[in-house]
Amino acid sequence: DFKYLTVLPPLNVQIASEPAAINSEGNSTVTAYVKDASGFPVPEADVSFFASNGTLSPITGTTDMNGAATSIFTAPLTLEPVNVTLSATASKTDYANGASQNTITVHPKILALKLAAPSEPVFSGENSTITFQVTHDSEPIPNATVTISSDTGGNFSAEEATTDSTGTSEFIFTAPQTTLPITVNATLTVKAAKSGYASNLLSIIVPVKPKILS
Numbered sequence: 001d002f003k004y005l006t007v008l009p010p011l012n013v014q015i016a017s018e019p020a021a022i023n024s025e026g027n028s029t030v031t032a033y034v035k036d037a038s039g040f041p042v043p044e045a046d047v048s049f050f051a052s053n054g055t056l057s058p059i060t061g062t063t064d065m066n067g068a069a070t071s072i073f074t075a076p077l078t079l080e081p082v083n084v085t086l087s088a089t090a091s092k093t094d095y096a097n098g099a100s101q102n103t104i105t106v107h108p109k110i111l112a113l114k115l116a117a118p119s120e121p122v123f124s125g126e127n128s129t130i131t132f133q134v135t136h137d138s139e140p141i142p143n144a145t146v147t148i149s150s151d152t153g154g155n156f157s158a159e160e161a162t163t164d165s166t167g168t169s170e171f172i173f174t175a176p177q178t179t180l181p182i183t184v185n186a187t188l189t190v191k192a193a194k195s196g197y198a199s200n201l202l203s204i205i206v207p208v209k210p211k212i213l214s
Helices: none
Strands: 012-018 021-023 027-035 046-051 055-057 060-062 068-074 082-091 098-107 112-116 127-136 145-150 160-162 168-174 184-193 200-209
Touching (some): 027 082, 027 098, 060 068, 112 200, 127 184, 127 200
Parallel strands (some): 021 098
Antiparallel strands (some): 046 082, 055 068, 127 168
């Protein structure tokens, strides 16, 4: 007796994401392209999507006349860059299953800080207004928590502030007492933080001049 082995033609799968790099909790369109061994699109193939992190919706689909099936990938919340593996498998009667994978890069949403202070030095014991704005992708970030510190002492109207709807707020810095007959540079460091975003630091130098009795 002879036994015949049926060799099924394979399905070739390619997977692509657009865009190929997104921010934390952002979306990307994932497309699986299914072709036969001759490179022709295969319609009505069943496709299953998988992600090593984050979510895909839908997780199954059927290829169209162009051999394409799509899903929407939603990136996970991350505070550091992470690579996510996206996979797709395809099946259809009279074909051998095919599979492919690709990588999408997910970047954290990093807060940006802008600081402003008077350009003129402040005298020892006097006040200077430090204004700041917190943004992400040029959009203001409200309700961000901002803290401030000084490497040379002095006092602040508050050591913590919350941004308003325009992403801004301010601190009043009271310069430290100094008896040195020279200008001292006070480095003020501001940190911005908010849930879902990577925090950021920025420093500004405020020159402090001693009060000299005439």
